[in-house]
Amino acid sequence: MRPPRIRGRLGLGGSLSAPAQGPPSASPRWDPAQYAQFRRERAQPFYDLLARIPDCDARAVADLGCGSGELTRELHARWPKAEVWGVDQSAEMLAGATSLPARARLSFVRSELRAWQPERPLDLIISNAALHWVPDHAQLLGHLVRLLAPGGVLGVQIPNNREEASHRILEELSAAEPWASRLRGVQGPQPIASAAWYLERLSHLGLEAQAWETIYYHRLPAPSAIVDWLKGTALRPALAVLPEADARDFESALRERIAHAYAQGPHGVIFPFRRLFFVARAPFAA
Numbered sequence: 001m002r003p004p005r006i007r008g009r010l011g012l013g014g015s016l017s018a019p020a021q022g023p024p025s026a027s028p029r030w031d032p033a034q035y036a037q038f039r040r041e042r043a044q045p046f047y048d049l050l051a052r053i054p055d056c057d058a059r060a061v062a063d064l065g066c067g068s069g070e071l072t073r074e075l076h077a078r079w080p081k082a083e084v085w086g087v088d089q090s091a092e093m094l095a096g097a098t099s100l101p102a103r104a105r106l107s108f109v110r111s112e113l114r115a116w117q118p119e120r121p122l123d124l125i126i127s128n129a130a131l132h133w134v135p136d137h138a139q140l141l142g143h144l145v146r147l148l149a150p151g152g153v154l155g156v157q158i159p160n161n162r163e164e165a166s167h168r169i170l171e172e173l174s175a176a177e178p179w180a181s182r183l184r185g186v187q188g189p190q191p192i193a194s195a196a197w198y199l200e201r202l203s204h205l206g207l208e209a210q211a212w213e214t215i216y217y218h219r220l221p222a223p224s225a226i227v228d229w230l231k232g233t234a235l236r237p238a239l240a241v242l243p244e245a246d247a248r249d250f251e252s253a254l255r256e257r258i259a260h261a262y263a264q265g266p267h268g269v270i271f272p273f274r275r276l277f278f279v280a281r282a283p284f285a286a
């Protein structure tokens with residue numbers, strides 16, 4: 001079977017090896033295999049988000065920051081009459097999407113998500129675990145809302161685990177020498193505003209919105225699995241810029257600290273992970 005179409009930003013046939021253009025983003029170079037190690041845990045919030053999307057006869061759906069496309073296909077299965085676009089700037093992640101069998105009305109676009117202009121107004125925009133790599137959410141929300149059709153729905157899940165020991169340790173380690181000078185200017189995930197802020201902002205933009213947070217308590221085999229988890233996401237910007245030997249030293253310093261911070265019990269280790277969600281609906285035309 002043919003793989004699904006991948007479009008470059010300039011239309012069909014755009015080269016995958018060409019860098020995705022667009023405004024600056026903190027998103028690092030991705031390693032799909034590393035990210036997929038915790039596929040089940042990472043997919044659960046997507047399904048929890050989907051469960052809160054109001055009934056809509058969506059005909060135009062976008063998955064922004066779609067990664068390797070498995071969850072984009074779930075959107076396509078749920079709205080089979082819709083044209084569905086998965087948008088991502090990472091050639092590595094999108095390569096996974098090409099390895100899956102093609103489906104009619106499902107395509108993938110390599111683009112920075114703010115630079116992508118849909119062919120028509122969208123009935124549904126989903127973004128799962130991607131917008132924390134994009135700065136300036138006040139501006140971003142305004143942009144996303146402008147892409148919606150009347151009555152269109154925006155559903156977002158953003159990891160928000162900066163207060164957890166894992167993420168604090170990573171931040172502290174990066175801010176201390178010898179790493180601070182080697183990692184100067186490297187951007188990690190962006191700070192996320194409160195759920196109340198998103199609710200206010202979306203209401204201000206004229207949408208009917210709900211927002212909530214969930215802490216998922218993951219049982220992992222050992223503290224080292226927490227580092228493996230981080231290697232799929234928050235640790236990527238540092239690993240991407242450090243020379244190989246430095247990256248190894250940085251990772252082992254992180255492993256040591258995380259092993260001290262998380263108690264290994266008889267059933268492994270519990271890794272709490274907080275995530276912020278919002279679902280908002282644009283007004284129907286008067």
Ligand SMILES: C[S@@+](CC[C@H](N)C(=O)[O-])C[C@H]1O[C@@H](n2cnc3c(N)ncnc32)[C@H](O)[C@@H]1O
Nearest residue numbers: 025027065066067088089090093112113130133
């Ligand atoms: C953690 S992965 C999530 C992938 C997918 N949504 C999922 O839930 O499995 C984040 C994805 O967002 C993409 N991303 C981050 N910032 C982006 C941006 N500014 N424009 C386009 N894609 C972006 C990354 O390339 C990456 O594939």
